[in-house]
Amino acid sequence: MIAVIDYKAGNLTSVIKALGALGADAVSTEDPAVVRGASKIILPGVGHFQATRLLEQSGLTAAVRESIGNGVPFLGICVGLQWLYAGSTEAPAVHGLGIFPGECEHFPAGVQAPHVGWNSLAFPARSGGADSLLMRGVSDGAFVYYTHSYRPPVVEHTVAVTEYGGPFSAAVERGNVMGVQFHPEKSGDTGLRVLRNFLEWAC
Amino acid sequence: MLTKRIIACLDVKDGRVVKGVQFLDLIDAGDPAALAKRHALAGADEIVLLDITATHEGRGTLLEAVARTARELFVPFTVGGGIRSAEDAAAVFNAGADKISINSAALADPGLIDAIGRSFGAQAVVVAIDARRDAENKDPVGAAGVYVHGGRKRTGRGVLEWAREAESRGAGEILLTSMDADGTRQGFDCELTARVSDAVRIPVIASGGAGSVEHFAAVFTRGRAHAALAAGIFHFGVADVRTLKQELAAAGIPMRLPC
Numbered sequence: 001m002i003a004v005i006d007y008k009a010g011n012l013t014s015v016i017k018a019l020g021a022l023g024a025d026a027v028s029t030e031d032p033a034v035v036r037g038a039s040k041i042i043l044p045g046v047g048h049f050q051a052t053r054l055l056e057q058s059g060l061t062a063a064v065r066e067s068i069g070n071g072v073p074f075l076g077i078c079v080g081l082q083w084l085y086a087g088s089t090e091a092p093a094v095h096g097l098g099i100f101p102g103e104c105e106h107f108p109a110g111v112q113a114p115h116v117g118w119n120s121l122a123f124p125a126r127s128g129g130a131d132s133l134l135m136r137g138v139s140d141g142a143f144v145y146y147t148h149s150y151r152p153p154v155v156e157h158t159v160a161v162t163e164y165g166g167p168f169s170a171a172v173e174r175g176n177v178m179g180v181q182f183h184p185e186k187s188g189d190t191g192l193r194v195l196r197n198f199l200e201w202a203c
Numbered sequence: 204m205l206t207k208r209i210i211a212c213l214d215v216k217d218g219r220v221v222k223g224v225q226f227l228d229l230i231d232a233g234d235p236a237a238l239a240k241r242h243a244l245a246g247a248d249e250i251v252l253l254d255i256t257a258t259h260e261g262r263g264t265l266l267e268a269v270a271r272t273a274r275e276l277f278v279p280f281t282v283g284g285g286i287r288s289a290e291d292a293a294a295v296f297n298a299g300a301d302k303i304s305i306n307s308a309a310l311a312d313p314g315l316i317d318a319i320g321r322s323f324g325a326q327a328v329v330v331a332i333d334a335r336r337d338a339e340n341k342d343p344v345g346a347a348g349v350y351v352h353g354g355r356k357r358t359g360r361g362v363l364e365w366a367r368e369a370e371s372r373g374a375g376e377i378l379l380t381s382m383d384a385d386g387t388r389q390g391f392d393c394e395l396t397a398r399v400s401d402a403v404r405i406p407v408i409a410s411g412g413a414g415s416v417e418h419f420a421a422v423f424t425r426g427r428a429h430a431a432l433a434a435g436i437f438h439f440g441v442a443d444v445r446t447l448k449q450e451l452a453a454a455g456i457p458m459r460l461p462c
Contacts, residue, residue, distance in 0.1 A: 013296065116406045117406070
């Protein structure tokens with residue numbers, strides 16, 4: 001069973017629907033016990049980084065940390081990816097999980113924000129995309145759908161970047177912990193491919 | 204590179220598409236789910252379903268149509284028409300819409316923009332504005348007024364100040380329809396679109412007047428639109444989304460081309 005964490009930051013219908021279309025058994029939950037029992041965990045989310053505060057308060061952060069430690073595959077989407085970093089300047093008092101270093105920051109002055117629409121993926125030469133399980137079968141230059149004003153920095157475990165006023169992390173992957181800044185549930189065949197890669201990921 | 208978006212709009216009445224595209228091999232050309240899927244496969248970057256049902260009883264039918272359309276659609280999906288309250292919006296989101304579009308209800312109660320944005324995120328709120336140039340003003344474009352009831356009733360609001368207010372209240376995008384251009388197929392109102400684009404930081408979707416590939420190219424360059432919406436142009440085989448995007452890409456407009 002795949003747990004899709006509901007922390008009251010937007011609409012989960014699209015994510016659940018896309019997982020269902022791929023044949024996955026996904027449930028939305030705000031219960032740490034359900035998260036602990038899940039074979040895979042997805043943290044979606046659109047909206048303010050502040051909303052992730054609820055994860056700490058409700059015991060979900062502890063459940064996620066424990067599951068990640070046990071090797072359960074985890075996918076963060078949009079704000080769910082940003083939460084994997086140390087934090088975000090959008091809500092400096094709220095801490096992320098810190099699996100990836102650095103802070104998410106607002107797009108620089110002179111770059112129109114929000115970044116809304118279809119933008120292309122590029123694979124950093126170092127990781128080559130081919131090494132990434134999440135990006136398996138996704139071609140360099142494939143388009144995905146974005147809607148956000150804060151960008152996650154490029155880090156050692158970045159497996160795909162997108163260019164918008166400079167490069168940012170489109171996807172990160174470190175062992176069983178993965179994240180995408182774009183919305184795979186809204187990114188056509190490319191997005192479904194990324195979700196399928198996550199669903200097929202085995203420890 | 205961030206591409207310009209082509210948005211296909213389906214006008215739906217009592218759960219059925221009116222003026223639908225006549226795909227030769229499509230048996231049911233009135234089915235919004237089938238048409239939305241076809242447009243998405245042809246490369247439409249987003250789908251808008253606009254409910255033009257006049258009656259209250261039609262809402263249940265609409266929600267059923269939204270749910271069926273959303274089921275197999277994996278590009279952004281906006282639903283507009285008849286959303287009067289945060290509860291109406293919630294019902295449409297729960298049926299599977301990614302964004303809602305509000306027009307006259309937002310003018311009647313601008314706080315509705317804030318309320319829906321708080322619950323579902325700013326990116327999920329599209330404020331639709333129907334505007335008409337003011338021919339008697341020495342700046343007819345800058346003084347363009349905002350209209351409701353299909354362009355029949357003037358609101359007293361100016362398009363630029365209303366767009367700015369919508370943005371400040373947390374709208375994620377503006378869907379701007381030129382009432383002067385709408386239905387003419389003589390081209391988008393590029394001047395109006397450019398003025399609104401310059402007035403806000405959020406994306407502006409241009410609507411009204413699409414008749415040719417050149418019209419789209421013009422509204423993306425001169426009009427500085429982020430996206431362009433068309434319904435009628437696809438109805439009579441004038442252009443399908445795929446051909447339109449290929450020709451725009453050839454003209455140097457950044458486009459996401461279907462595989």
